[in-house]
Amino acid sequence: MESVIVAIDGPSGTGKSSTSKAVAAKLGLSYLDTGAQYRAITWWMISNGVDVHDADAVANAAGKPVIVSGTDPARPTITVDGADAAGPIRTEEVTSKVSAVSAVPEVRALITELQRTIAKDAEHGIVVEGRDIGTTVLPDADLKIFLTASPEARAARRSGELKGVDVHATKEALIKRDAADSSRKTSPLAKAGDAVEVDTTELTLDQVIECVVTLVDEKRTAAK
Ligand SMILES: Nc1ncnc2c1ncn2[C@@H]1O[C@H](COP(=O)(O)OP(=O)(O)O)[C@@H](O)[C@H]1O
Numbered sequence: 596m597e598s599v600i601v602a603i604d605g606p607s608g609t610g611k612s613s614t615s616k617a618v619a620a621k622l623g624l625s626y627l628d629t630g631a632q633y634r635a636i637t638w639w640m641i642s643n644g645v646d647v648h649d650a651d652a653v654a655n656a657a658g659k660p661v662i663v664s665g666t667d668p669a670r671p672t673i674t675v676d677g678a679d680a681a682g683p684i685r686t687e688e689v690t691s692k693v694s695a696v697s698a699v700p701e702v703r704a705l706i707t708e709l710q711r712t713i714a715k716d717a718e719h720g721i722v723v724e725g726r727d728i729g730t731t732v733l734p735d736a737d738l739k740i741f742l743t744a745s746p747e748a749r750a751a752r753r754s755g756e757l758k759g760v761d762v763h764a765t766k767e768a769l770i771k772r773d774a775a776d777s778s779r780k781t782s783p784l785a786k787a788g789d790a791v792e793v794d795t796t797e798l799t800l801d802q803v804i805e806c807v808v809t810l811v812d813e814k815r816t817a818a819k
């Protein structure tokens with residue numbers, strides 16, 4: 596197997612971004628954070644006065660922003676209409692509105708197309724992380740991983756990042772976002788039937804990275 600495509604899905608705070616970046620860097624693969632793309636389009640909607648709860652308005656505007664993702668795992672980037680969006684897409688406002696925007700089918704169709712093009716163009720292969728990569732975006736991925744962790748562990752990790760934020764409020768917000776992402780009609784957050792589930796609650800980040808690297812190596816050996 597010359598080039599390898601790895602899909603990593605799961606709810607918020609399970610370790611998708613940290614694991615995917617590290618695995619891609621170790622194996623010389625590209626890296627794509629698909630959540631950053633949904634955050635970027637959400638940021639554009641907010642900045643341009645589009646009501647994110649008006650699905651028709653979001654659908655009509657969905658084709659306007661030009662979103663570009665840099666896929667070097669050592670320095671992932673995201674721009675919207677040429678402007679660096681890495682900071683603005685992480686605000687609480689974007690986090691609280693992204694599930695409404697990402698549920699709009701026209702948004703998903705456009706972003707899915709973009710993701711498939713990026714994966715196809717990755718010379719040595721790519722690690723793509725999100726919610727629907729194994730089920731919808733790249734159903735033929737060489738390896739599919741579904742990360743899970745208890746809501747308590749996930750909330751503790753997230754509130755550790757956002758210093759001073761209450762862990763209970765973080766947990767409630769995570770549960771609410773997961774519920775919205777899991778219950779939408781178009782490509783909800785779900786484990787693909789052929790994905791390997793890894794519960795990271797009791798694992799260190801290094802253990803999770805090691806586990807995924809081993810699974811990729813096994814796939815590569817089997818394909819020889
Ligand atoms: N297995 C783990 N044990 C402890 N902390 C972790 C683990 N995996 C990730 N983290 C930390 O949890 C936070 C959220 O991880 P992240 O990779 O952004 O998750 P996701 O992309 O699934 O939302 C980060 O601060 C990260 O360093």
Ligand SMILES: Nc1ccn([C@@H]2O[C@H](COP(=O)(O)OP(=O)(O)O)[C@@H](O)[C@H]2O)c(=O)n1
Pocket residue numbers: 606607608612629630631633634693694695697698724725726727728772776
């Ligand atoms: N493949 C994907 C990735 C993210 N998303 C949406 O984008 C949001 C933000 O994703 P993210 O990966 O940045 O979220 P965090 O868990 O890192 O906070 C999710 O809550 C989903 O609403 C999606 O619908 N499909």
